[in-house]
Amino acid sequence: MAGFLQQLVQGLGAGAIYASLALALVLIYQFTGIVNFAQGELAMFSTYIAWQLTAAGLPFWLALVTTLAVSFAGGMLIERVIIRPVEGAPELTLVIVTVGLFIFVNAAAGWIWTFLIKDFPNPFPAGALEAGGISVSFSTLGVLAVVGVVMGLLYVLFRHTKIGLGMRAVATNPESARLVGIRVGWTLALGWGLASTVGAVSGVLVAPLLFLEPNMMGGVLIYAFAAATLGGFDSPMGAVAGGLIVGVAETLAGAYVGFIGSDLKVGVPLVIILGVLLLRPQGLFGRAVVERA
Amino acid sequence: MTDLVVEELTAGYGDARVLHGVSLTVGQGEICAILGPNGAGKTTLLRALSGMIRARGTVTLGGADLTGRSPDTLARQGIAHVPEGRGTFMPLTVEENLRLGAYVRRRGADVEADLDRIHTYFPVLKTRLKQAAGSLSGGEQQMLAIGRALMSRPRLLLLDEPSLGLAPLVTRELFRIVQAINAEERTTVVVVEQNAHLALGIAQQAHVLETGRIVLSGTAEEIRADEQVAQSYLGYRV
Numbered sequence: 001m002a003g004f005l006q007q008l009v010q011g012l013g014a015g016a017i018y019a020s021l022a023l024a025l026v027l028i029y030q031f032t033g034i035v036n037f038a039q040g041e042l043a044m045f046s047t048y049i050a051w052q053l054t055a056a057g058l059p060f061w062l063a064l065v066t067t068l069a070v071s072f073a074g075g076m077l078i079e080r081v082i083i084r085p086v087e088g089a090p091e092l093t094l095v096i097v098t099v100g101l102f103i104f105v106n107a108a109a110g111w112i113w114t115f116l117i118k119d120f121p122n123p124f125p126a127g128a129l130e131a132g133g134i135s136v137s138f139s140t141l142g143v144l145a146v147v148g149v150v151m152g153l154l155y156v157l158f159r160h161t162k163i164g165l166g167m168r169a170v171a172t173n174p175e176s177a178r179l180v181g182i183r184v185g186w187t188l189a190l191g192w193g194l195a196s197t198v199g200a201v202s203g204v205l206v207a208p209l210l211f212l213e214p215n216m217m218g219g220v221l222i223y224a225f226a227a228a229t230l231g232g233f234d235s236p237m238g239a240v241a242g243g244l245i246v247g248v249a250e251t252l253a254g255a256y257v258g259f260i261g262s263d264l265k266v267g268v269p270l271v272i273i274l275g276v277l278l279l280r281p282q283g284l285f286g287r288a289v290v291e292r293a
Numbered sequence: 294m295t296d297l298v299v300e301e302l303t304a305g306y307g308d309a310r311v312l313h314g315v316s317l318t319v320g321q322g323e324i325c326a327i328l329g330p331n332g333a334g335k336t337t338l339l340r341a342l343s344g345m346i347r348a349r350g351t352v353t354l355g356g357a358d359l360t361g362r363s364p365d366t367l368a369r370q371g372i373a374h375v376p377e378g379r380g381t382f383m384p385l386t387v388e389e390n391l392r393l394g395a396y397v398r399r400r401g402a403d404v405e406a407d408l409d410r411i412h413t414y415f416p417v418l419k420t421r422l423k424q425a426a427g428s429l430s431g432g433e434q435q436m437l438a439i440g441r442a443l444m445s446r447p448r449l450l451l452l453d454e455p456s457l458g459l460a461p462l463v464t465r466e467l468f469r470i471v472q473a474i475n476a477e478e479r480t481t482v483v484v485v486e487q488n489a490h491l492a493l494g495i496a497q498q499a500h501v502l503e504t505g506r507i508v509l510s511g512t513a514e515e516i517r518a519d520e521q522v523a524q525s526y527l528g529y530r531v
Contacts, residue, residue: 162396169382169393176380179343180441181368181397 002133007255008248013140015227015247016147017206021220022227022239023154024199029233030171031191032083034094038101040217040224042078042196043203045105046071048113050204051120051212060123064204068197075196076189083192084185109214120207143205150201151240154194158236167191219266223250226269229276232286241285246272296321296481297342297449302350304341311337313505314350319498321355322479324472326492326513328526329502335485336377338502339451342483343367343374354449369397371448377457379438383427387418390426390437394444404444411440414470432463436470443474450474452484456491464488468495489526493517501526 021043028036046067053063078101086097124142128135158164169177170187178184202224203217210216227246231238246269254265276283297319305311311334319325327335341348344364352359359370373394382390391411395404412419415436421429426437435455442450452471456464472495475482486492493499499516501509509519516522 162392165385165389165393166396168385168389169396172382172384173380175345176376176382177393178364179345179368179374179376179380180393180445181365182393183365 005132006134007251009134009136009140011248011251012244013137013143013247014223014251015244016143017202017209017243018220018223018227018246019240019243020147020150020198020202020205021217021224022231022243023151023236024195024202025224025228026231026233026236026239027191027195027198029228030236031167031188032079032087034083034098035233036101036195037095037098037221038105039195039199040203040221041102041105041109042071042075043199043220044214044217045109046074046196046200047120047203047207047212047216048109050200051118051207052113054121060121064123067204068200071196071200072193074193076193078196079189079192083188087188106214113214115214117211117213120204120212122208139208146201146205150198154198154236163190222266223247223269226272228283229273230283232283234287235283235285238283238285242283294321295319296323296355297325297483298351298353299342300351302338302341302348302352304337304346304348306337306346311505312341312348315502315505315507316350317500317507317510319481319483322475322481323498324475324482324484324496326489326496326499326516327483327485327502328489328492328499328516328522330525331487332504333502334505335502336453337505339374339376339453339483339485342449343372343451345374345376368445371445372451373442373445373447373449374451375435375438375442375453375455377453379434380441381426381429381434381437383425385426386423387426387429387437388422390441391418391444394441397445407444407446411443414443414474415440432459432467435459435463435467439467439471439474443478443480446478447480450480450482452482452486454485454487456486456488464491468492471495489522 021039024039025036028034049070050063050067053066054060082097082101086093122139124139128137129141158168166177166182167187167190169182170184174184202220206220207216223246227242228239230245231240231242249272250265250268253260253268254262295318300316302315303310303312315338327338329335337346340346342352344362344367350360354370354372357370359367382393391408392404395402395407398404417433418437418440421433426434429437455467459467468491471482474480484492484496493513493516496513498512500507501516501522509516509522
């Protein structure tokens with residue numbers, strides 16, 4: 001039993017990271033209807049910025065705040081410069097643009113920082129909290145706490161501020177939002193900025209667990225896609241729940257299903273994506289779109 | 294005193310021109326009805342006035358030139374457009390819909406007092422504040438849309454087919470409220486309406502639009518007395 005709980009907590013820790021990247025995906029999808037394949041790469045790039053700042057001697061948390069601010073501005077800039085010209089274009093065009101952005105950001109990171117792996121400092125103390133026969137590392141607790149705080153802040157932003165209300169209005173009915181005086185273009189840019197910031201959090205959290213290198217987010221992005229698909233691409237709440245479920249499922253499958261082990265773990269999100277698309281395409285918390293023929 | 298002045302307005306969609314030089318004026322605090330058959334360009338006229346589509350010609354409101362501005366700028370200039378289909382933010386609550394109407398108001402504006410004011414016009418909305426707007430009936434959604442528009446304290450209210458899809462009793466109630474709003478707030482109103490009886494009942498002046506041109510203008514009484522209008526839009530001979 002203790003062993004099971006141990007795995008469960010570990011799964012939640014991993015899931016929290018997937019949840020934050022999934023949340024970034026969902027934010028952008030809600031505002032612009034774009035599935036941003038470059039989300040993981042943007043997070044990776046942000047993580048490199050954080051690494052560069054700490055390498056230059058900045059204390060970790062100051063480096064983090066600076067990184068989040070830069071990511072926010074970068075996300076807005078990308079929306080204005082790269083996404084705006086293709087706004088409303090067919091889906092295939094949008095997919096190609098974000099895949100292009102993926103390749104560009106990946107190559108740029110490799111060009112600037114090389115493809116050699118780097119150690120990323122772990123902001124949380126080593127050691128673990130022992131309770132009831134299970135031990136939870138401070139690192140896992142830290143990840144859960146940070147992701148929890150980010151979710152809380154987003155909740156307050158969307159539910160209790162005027163800007164958040166305006167953003168939700170744009171996500172549900174852009175034309176009507178324009179008529180009540182909301183500057184829709186800026187709101188979309190704001191959405192990209194927020195998504196980049198939330199994605200950066202996931203990158204900075206995952207980097208100490210993996211190694212920092214330009215391809216580090218590849219796997220995480222797949223888990224995030226599984227999480228967003230499971231929770232529903234139009235539901236931020238669902239993205240978080242989906243992330244946690246995917247993290248736990250992956251960890252438990254790796255630990256308890258003999259033939260999966262740690263090698264086939266990465267297959268779990270793909271099975272989840274396939275299962276959701278077959279059984280409940282709108283996801284657990286998503287709304288099914290019904291159109292009259 | 295004239296408030297809205299429209300001169301030689303042309304507009305359309307892509308290459309298809311719908312409005313061919315429309316000119317009209319509406320006095321401060323007046324209700325102006327736009328009548329006409331389907332496809333005459335009534336909705337297009339309102340869309341051009343609120344900046345939803347590009348238009349050529351000149352539009353001034355209270356002396357300020359508003360030609361070619363974007364919808365969000367025009368909303369800040371005091372134009373509130375209740376579009377065809379009502380523009381409801383379906384998943385948001387009724388209260389959130391109303392608060393969005395006040396989005397352009399300055400910080401510290403008395404939004405709470407305005408919410409109360411809306412509730413006196415539309416008491417039914419007060420009982421449904423926490424409900425998703427999409428769950429309201431058609432009539433309630435139309436009230437919500439007008440309420441949302443009033444929350445911006447507009448100088449000019451544009452109403453597109455408020456009667457569309459509503460029961461006759463509900464429609465009559467709605468027009469009565471629009472008239473009350475106009476009387477109390479001195480808001481200038483331009484209403485596009487298929488139901489000519491109702492529209493002429495509350496308007497001071499009216500214009501008949503056909504294939505993108507104004508073919509007849511006058512006071513509501515004059516238009517009502519016009520034989521051709523009677524035949525085409527009122528369904529009887531004078």
